[in-house]
Amino acid sequence: MTSPSRDVIVAELPALLPRLWRYGLVLSRDPVAAEDLVQATALRALERSSQFVAGTRLDRWLFSILRSIWFNHLRAQRVRLGHGVLEAEDVLVSDGAAQIETNILAGQVLRQAMALPEAQRETLLLVYVEGFTYREAAHVLDVPIGTVMSRLAAVRLKLGGLEVSATKTEDRDVE
Numbered sequence: 102m103t104s105p106s107r108d109v110i111v112a113e114l115p116a117l118l119p120r121l122w123r124y125g126l127v128l129s130r131d132p133v134a135a136e137d138l139v140q141a142t143a144l145r146a147l148e149r150s151s152q153f154v155a156g157t158r159l160d161r162w163l164f165s166i167l168r169s170i171w172f173n174h175l176r177a178q179r180v181r182l183g184h185g186v187l188e189a190e191d192v193l194v195s196d197g198a199a200q201i202e203t204n205i206l207a208g209q210v211l212r213q214a215m216a217l218p219e220a221q222r223e224t225l226l227l228v229y230v231e232g233f234t235y236r237e238a239a240h241v242l243d244v245p246i247g248t249v250m251s252r253l254a255a256v257r258l259k260l261g262g263l264e265v266s267a268t269k270t271e272d273r274d275v276e
Contacts, residue, residue, distance in 0.1 A: 107150035223242060
């Protein structure tokens, strides 16, 4: 006999796999690593199905698991390389931008979003792509709701400059 929580996970998990993969890609920046994260998340969710409370948001629970697995991976990697334990703030900063082939404006926005520090990038994905409320995102990220709001304000300022610079460029072309 299976538990009601496990039944919910088994029934709803397949539909959430693409969203989990997207979140794994945002964290890892690597499609193969994202797949591994999703597999590990699904396995852990099934193993610990008794910890899931039926009637609550499965997606939020799974995103928390995926994030935890990612940070555990980073810490283990750091230890293997002889650098000891990572502080969370050190992990949450990244550099570079992914080159995504889409239309020009969408490509620019995506590149800028991927160049954001990881904490801001994660928050952006959870709220604007996955549709989590600020409170739900705060729960997944294990931060106060004010931190979510602050990160999103910073993201809007950074990405808002794209529209301004794109408009200015178009204006120059017209003149």
